[in-house]
Amino acid sequence: MPSNAEEALKFLKDNKIEWVDLQFTDLPGRLQHVTIPASDFDENSFKEGFGKLDGSSIRGFTMIYESDMILQPIPQTMSIIPWMNGVARVLTKVYWGGGKGRFERDPRFIAEEAERTQEEQGYTSFFGPELEFFIFDRVDLDVALPQSGTGYKIYARESPWHDNGGFMIRYKEGYYPAPPIDQLMDIRVEAVDTLTKYFGFIIEATHHEVATAGQGEIDFRFSTLADTADKVQTLKYVLKNVAAKHNMVATFMPKPMYGDNGTGMHTHFSLWTKDTKKNLMYDPNDEYAEISQTGRYAIGGILTHARALSAIVSPTVNSYRRLVPGFEAPVYTAWSKSNRSAIIRVPSYYRGMEKAKRIEYRAPDPSTNPYLAFSAILMAALDGVNKKIDPGDPVDENIYHLTPDKRKELGIRELPRSLDEALDELESDNEFLKPVFNSSMLNVYVDLKRDEAKTLQMYPHPMELYYYMDS
Missing domain, CATH: 3.10.20.70 (Glutamine synthetase, N-terminal domain)
Structure with a gap:
């Protein structure tokens, strides 16, 4: 290139x-x-x-x-x-x-301003998102006359409700069956070949994800903030077009169907010196997870602002269908190593590898604007570092199973339960974003999202008729 x-x-x-x-x-x-x-x-x-x-x-x-x-x-x-x-x-x-x-409201401008801000403070950051998605055979939407009712139907060759000759994937059993059970490997491989040959990607892995009905994931090599956001937009563009070539539809919608895992964009983040010679999140003498004090402060910043960050990294009404217990999606603001019930985990596959030390922030989903999401994550982390925000002790147990009293004792908060609640949090907690996110951009963003939430609130959900028709 x-x-x-x-x-x-x-x-x-x-x-x-x-x-x-x-x-x-x-x-x-x-x-x-x-x-x-x-x-x-x-x-x-x-x-x-x-x-x-x-x-x-x-x-x-x-x-x-x-x-x-x-x-x-x-x-x-x-x-x-x-x-x-x-x-x-x-x-x-x-x-x-x-x-x-x-x-000033160009999303890429926000990303460039975030990079400029970190450089002034002596840092470089790296991001590595894991993009999940669904590839469906077809989706039929009935929204032409919403006054008479709305609905949709998903056709997916791997699903239990599809005539698939026995090669189905049961709910929550999509991680990682080999072909012919995995019927979409060819499309994923074609997409990663295209990304590699024509768009300069270094692909680390692609695989089927947990859910039935064609859930997959593509992981590419980490990079700097704006470049990673460019790559997210490119990956989505390529996968959608490759799927369309096969008369299928790829979607990055967080929760397109009931009863199985939704689609996330777990984001790996590390903070380095500006010359990239030292990983500031790595401490070989730390017995817990080789995570440095700077790394802990970065975690503290993200946890402190996690509820406000939700409005940016989980930015749709549908995002909050995903953020519920029982589907490997984070709900509570805690951190840990190797614990996927925490909103932040410190991957600990190996010891003694400075270049690999990072944190994984599990709240984002791929409906987010990546330029805004990565910039907001960086600003929350830098706020934690600059203010020396203590993240508290790690929680090394299944947080979903803790009682409300135990969570309160540990200082664990819940993420917002709706887009409106997340927007309330963003409006009351956005000072940490101000060095990069100008007021014009924030105000317009909140207005757009308020209007989105208000519009969807006016539509009766099909399941409401199931529950309330006999009222």
């Missing part, structure tokens, strides 16, 4: 590219695009950008009277779209039109 503008122009010429997809991310986290002729690219394109964006048509961006915006290509993200002939894509930064500078 190109490393600068000159190489990007050569890339377009050498690969006989005719069209380039300019891609960017809106505030809720959806990938957007506009396609232009490759012949429009020249030496100034990467400096001046392209005046191709009506910002008033993008959620969370601008008003109709200030809608002219610029998309500036990021040359390092230029890559071929292999399922289209003569087409490439490039991620972009969003600028105000009229020479007014960078657009």
